[in-house]
Amino acid sequence: MQQDLTAGLEQLTTAYACHRYPTLNERKQWLLTLKRLLIEKQDEIATAISEDFGRRSLDETRILEILPVVSAIRFNLRHLRRWMRPSRRSSGLLFFPGKSQVLYQPLGVIGVVAPWNYPLMLSAGPMVSAMAAGNRMMIKMSEFTPNFGRLFAELCKQYFGDDLVQVVNGDSQVAQAFSSLPFDHLLFTGSTNIGRAVMKAAADNLTPVTLELGGKSPVIIGPDYDIRETARRLLWPKIMSSGQTCVAPDYVLCPEGKVGQLVDELKALYNHQLPDAAANMDCTYVISERQRARLDQLLTEAVDMGARVVKAQEYSPEARHRPLILVTEVTSKMRIMQEEIFGPLLPIVAYKDLQQAVEMVNAAPRPLALYVFSNDAAVQRRVMEQTHSGGAMVNDAAIHVGVDSIPFGGVGPSGMGHYHGWEGFQQFSNAKGIHRRGRIHLTRLFNPPYNRWLVRLMQKLFIR
CATH class of the missing domain: 3.40.605.10 (Aldehyde Dehydrogenase; Chain A, domain 1)
Structure with a gap:
């Protein structure tokens, strides 16, 4: 070999x-x-x-x-x-x-x-x-x-x-x-x-x-942004290839009081785009039994620790298909909030104000991508300047990887x-840096002996 x-x-x-x-x-x-x-x-x-x-x-x-x-x-x-x-x-x-x-x-x-x-x-x-x-x-x-x-x-x-x-x-x-x-x-x-x-x-x-x-790429929904429009722009980046994407949204930070609406909008939109996902050829399988078991374990552990689960559709536990599964009331102690999910599970975390959301992002390891949904230029600028990620998007997710004029990588x-x-x-x-010396070259004036007046003059000219 x-x-x-x-x-x-x-x-x-x-x-x-x-x-x-x-x-x-x-x-x-x-x-x-x-x-x-x-x-x-x-x-x-x-x-x-x-x-x-x-x-x-x-x-x-x-x-x-x-x-x-x-x-x-x-x-x-x-x-x-x-x-x-x-x-x-x-x-x-x-x-x-x-x-x-x-x-x-x-x-x-x-x-x-x-x-x-x-x-x-x-x-x-x-x-x-x-x-x-x-x-x-x-x-x-x-x-x-x-x-x-x-x-x-x-x-x-x-x-x-x-x-x-x-x-x-x-x-x-x-x-x-x-x-x-x-x-x-x-x-x-x-x-x-x-x-x-x-x-x-x-x-x-x-x-x-x-x-x-990779890593856990967060989504921050600004207080001003429409929740229905957020769901429309967020769903496909999450469910493409059943969430098995390194830049897929990994968790969502949503303003308090809007979590329920976001859950409802995402579930309704999923069922509109992928009706009967188990038999739908547009829906990709989780690649292996091992990966399916890992996702199921993340979900089970979160539920045992108090998380609430909303399934976009019912599914057979033995099947490799998994629909979008929304997880609320999660905490940082749960593995689902510590490990990259790499599947169609989406934790949603409520935040009180934007500063809290930024602090939550900065408390975690720096992700491969970050997504902010807001039409407020001040909110966009604040999130971009105050957080670190390999790449970022405003008002969409994941598709920046296809923009050929910007770099792709992590931090x-x-x-x-x-x-x-x-x-x-x-x-x-x-x-390779290349310098071609001209016929005249001022650095010759620095040659020894160094106690010449011209060397002293050159030092005064350039060391100032």
């Missing part, structure tokens, strides 16, 4: 060493090939992912995975020429008339550890940024999506060969061995605990890492580093 992984990395490293700076046209061709793969094979991709989930809406895969990656490819193609152009920088009077610039070089071989919840977007998405920056890639797929993992490995080999992209499948032992390889950069998407282990493994090789780790326990767009190009590039 280790030998195969090492051999694969050596093959990619050799290919990179033979061609260290791919041209603009070559990078564009790579991106166009990835786009062609996604469009031509979209049906096979959606079917394989649905088989891995037991049932996943084919349209959800197209909308939530294929569409964002195709959009990112178009965005990168549109801006790549400008990004690749060396960035001219001022040298300052001391180094006049020299010229300075930053050249963005490919790092080499990028390792990507993809999760199971969005197996295409979180493998092909990093490919877009890595390819745009001129890199080769090795991708470890999740063992929980074996059908898609095998398909993606076959497709990448068919469309790219072995010297640009290699796809690896296997269990957690393969993932551990993969993380210990001496990549030029390693991107991991998954839980915080596993992220720590990945970072430790990468540290042995001084491999820089980008970690996207603190929710991750480190960013990709997407310009930040992704930078993340997978070496920003």
Whole structure:
């Protein structure tokens, strides 16, 4: 296993060493090939992912995975020429008339550890940024999506060969061995605990890492915002892929006196959009029995500690389907308010004033995303400035991940580093600072012996 992984990395490293700076046209061709793969094979991709989930809406895969990656490819193609152009920088009077610039070089071989919840977007998405920056890639797929993992490995080999992209499948032992390889950069998407282990493994090789780790992304409903409109904008981001989304709203902070209305609106809207969800092909299953049991345990423990539960629809305890389940009267001592839920459970917490809501957010680990619903500019500004999160949205949730012009990533326990767009190009590039010295150079005046009057004059001019 280790030998195969090492051999694969050596093959990619050799290919990179033979061609260290791919041209603009070559990078564009790579991106166009990835786009062609996604469009031509979209049906096979959606079917394989649905088989891995037991049932996943084919349209959800197209909308939530294929569409964002195709959009990112178009965005990168549109801006790549400008990004690749060396960035001219001022040298300052001391180094006049020299010229300075930053050249963005490919790092080499990028390792990507993809999760199971969005197996295409979180493998092909990093490919877009890595390819745009001129890199080769090795991708470890999740063992929980074996059908898609095998398909993606076959497709990448068919469309790219072995010297640009290699796809690896296997269990957690393969993932551990993969993380210990001496990549030029390693991107991991998954839980915080596993992220720590990945970072430790990468540290042995001084491999820089980008970690996207999730967390409990809160929603703050401002006192001024209409509750019915909140429900309309909040429901889909919560129930897409049955809540198995790293940026899904994890809990809601709602003004006192409005919790009951929010519960009623969300339940009614859910039943309107997904009638008979158990048999509805638009409703995605919880991916495994293990995940279903974890969600059920979170719910049972919360109820035992005094929480109140409102089910949008009834369901069979043995089935992998779960409808939207609203949980009120929760406390910080409940696990449902301590762990990332990653499912269709939605705790709703009442708050007295905005300051209390902000303090509740700041008392928890910094999340991957935060959402505020308010038309009051002062409320928006206060929440944005007084809280920390990897990303944020105003008056909607989750869909900011598809905005190609802004970075995506976490902060603190929710991750480190960013990709997407310009930040992704930078993340997978070496920003090489270059200074070209002119024929005349003032720093020669600093040469020894230092007791000359000219050295003293230069010090007085520049140290002030």
